[in-house]
Amino acid sequence: MTTQETIDVFERYVIANYTRQRIVAVRGEGSYLWDAEGKRYLDLFPGWGVDGIGHCHPRVVEAVREQASKLLHVANVPFYIEQQGRLAQLIVEHSFEGQCFFCNSGAEANEAAIKLARRYAAAQAAEGVSPVRFKVITAYNSFHGRTLTTVAATAQPKYHAGFYPLPPGFVHVPFNDADVVAKVADGETCAVLVEPIQGEGGVNVPDDDYLPKLRQICDERGILLILDEVQTGVGRTGKWFGHQQWGVEPDIMTLAKALGGGMAIGAIEAKPHVAKHLVPGSHASTFGGNPMACAGGIATFEAIEEEGLLANAQRIGEQIKARAAAMARKVGFIREVRGMGCMIGIELGRPGADIVNACTQQGLLINCTHDTVLRMLPSMACTVAEIDEGMDILEGVLTAV
Numbered sequence: 001m002t003t004q005e006t007i008d009v010f011e012r013y014v015i016a017n018y019t020r021q022r023i024v025a026v027r028g029e030g031s032y033l034w035d036a037e038g039k040r041y042l043d044l045f046p047g048w049g050v051d052g053i054g055h056c057h058p059r060v061v062e063a064v065r066e067q068a069s070k071l072l073h074v075a076n077v078p079f080y081i082e083q084q085g086r087l088a089q090l091i092v093e094h095s096f097e098g099q100c101f102f103c104n105s106g107a108e109a110n111e112a113a114i115k116l117a118r119r120y121a122a123a124q125a126a127e128g129v130s131p132v133r134f135k136v137i138t139a140y141n142s143f144h145g146r147t148l149t150t151v152a153a154t155a156q157p158k159y160h161a162g163f164y165p166l167p168p169g170f171v172h173v174p175f176n177d178a179d180v181v182a183k184v185a186d187g188e189t190c191a192v193l194v195e196p197i198q199g200e201g202g203v204n205v206p207d208d209d210y211l212p213k214l215r216q217i218c219d220e221r222g223i224l225l226i227l228d229e230v231q232t233g234v235g236r237t238g239k240w241f242g243h244q245q246w247g248v249e250p251d252i253m254t255l256a257k258a259l260g261g262g263m264a265i266g267a268i269e270a271k272p273h274v275a276k277h278l279v280p281g282s283h284a285s286t287f288g289g290n291p292m293a294c295a296g297g298i299a300t301f302e303a304i305e306e307e308g309l310l311a312n313a314q315r316i317g318e319q320i321k322a323r324a325a326a327m328a329r330k331v332g333f334i335r336e337v338r339g340m341g342c343m344i345g346i347e348l349g350r351p352g353a354d355i356v357n358a359c360t361q362q363g364l365l366i367n368c369t370h371d372t373v374l375r376m377l378p379s380m381a382c383t384v385a386e387i388d389e390g391m392d393i394l395e396g397v398l399t400a401v
């Protein structure tokens with residue numbers, strides 16, 4: 001099909017809820033993507049963070065291919081699924097003592113975490129340990145997903161518009177301010193839910209004492225700390241999980257995006273005393289933890305380990321930041337460069353949408369979030385030359401506008 005033919009089909013049959021450009025993606029390899037007209041793009045925002053180790057990583061492709069020839073899908077009842085168990089083991093062994101539940105997306109993972117926190121609180125109340133608690137504190141400029149409950153958790157009015165009434169029980173506070181959490185948390189609060197680094201909200205890195213202070217407040221008051229690692233997880237920041245940057249363990253961690261190396265998968269990991277409250281009948285997912293998605297996840301962990309991609313993610317972050325800082329000396333409207341590893345934001349003193357479009361024209365894919373923040377979530381396997389190629393294009397665009 002030509003590009004126009006595909007667009008024609010979309011215009012007739014697909015709901016227009018995304019702002020698409022006239023590009024039909026047909027093939028990906030590592031840091032590069034090709035469209036239906038054969039144009040090649042350097043993709044420094046692969047799959048919106050899903051292709052965390054690059055497009056079609058050979059290890060993931062092989063694992064999925066092999067799995068597809070054996071078993072595509074079975075339900076979680078009545079079966080054990082070997083690949084699901086192995087992926088859970090890899091997540092736990094690289095994070096903290098806990099157990100996992102699998103679903104299919106970041107929103108579902110957060111939904112499961114919120115349900116689990118309320119169920120844990122209900123059990124505590126039933127045992128007379130605490131009063132009934134249900135409130136979840138979240139941060140302004142957070143992003144937790146598009147289901148009604150995760151929209152309510154997402155403290156950005158633009159995502160609420162038109163969807164009222166939203167599920168109650170969410171309290172929104174400024175990000176990076178633990179003192180306000182201490183003030184707002186009351187006897188009805190069951191959890192605090194934050195991203196270790198806010199992604200969609202503008203790549204906001206908190207002060208070093210923020211997560212440790214949240215941990216302390218939660219411990220003192222018997223509140224669960226839920227960390228949304230949908231974007232920061234699975235190596236993105238240069239450590240396996242974002243919370244490890246600050247040495248703070250959550251009670252529940254949520255994952256998705258890069259976890260499957262391109263396969264659709266989400267997960268939560270919860271500390272054992274919390275996890276035990278998801279009993280049969282309390283929560284489930286038909287597709288969750290299927291052998292295909294988990295095979296992709298296992299291959300992703302193996303690739304990161306064997307190819308030294310955590311160290312490479314750190315190096316990429318330093319390279320991008322150094323190049324962006326040098327650009328800031330030439331381009332007057334770069335306000336700040338921030339982020340960690342393969343999660344970098346360049347805050348501009350002007351809107352960034354036209355810059356992203358100009359980059360796309362020149363064969364570079366990046367994103368703009370929060371109107372003014374250019375965001376890159378490059379593959380952890382990017383080379384020095386690829387990052388230089390991308391930053392050369394970006395510099396050309398920034399100095400020409």
Ligand SMILES: Cc1ncc(COP(=O)(O)O)c(C=O)c1O
Nearest residue numbers: 105106107143144145199230231
């Ligand atoms: C931090 C965070 N949480 C949750 C989500 C929602 O994930 P999904 O789109 O897979 O539902 C996203 C998506 O961008 C995210 O960045």
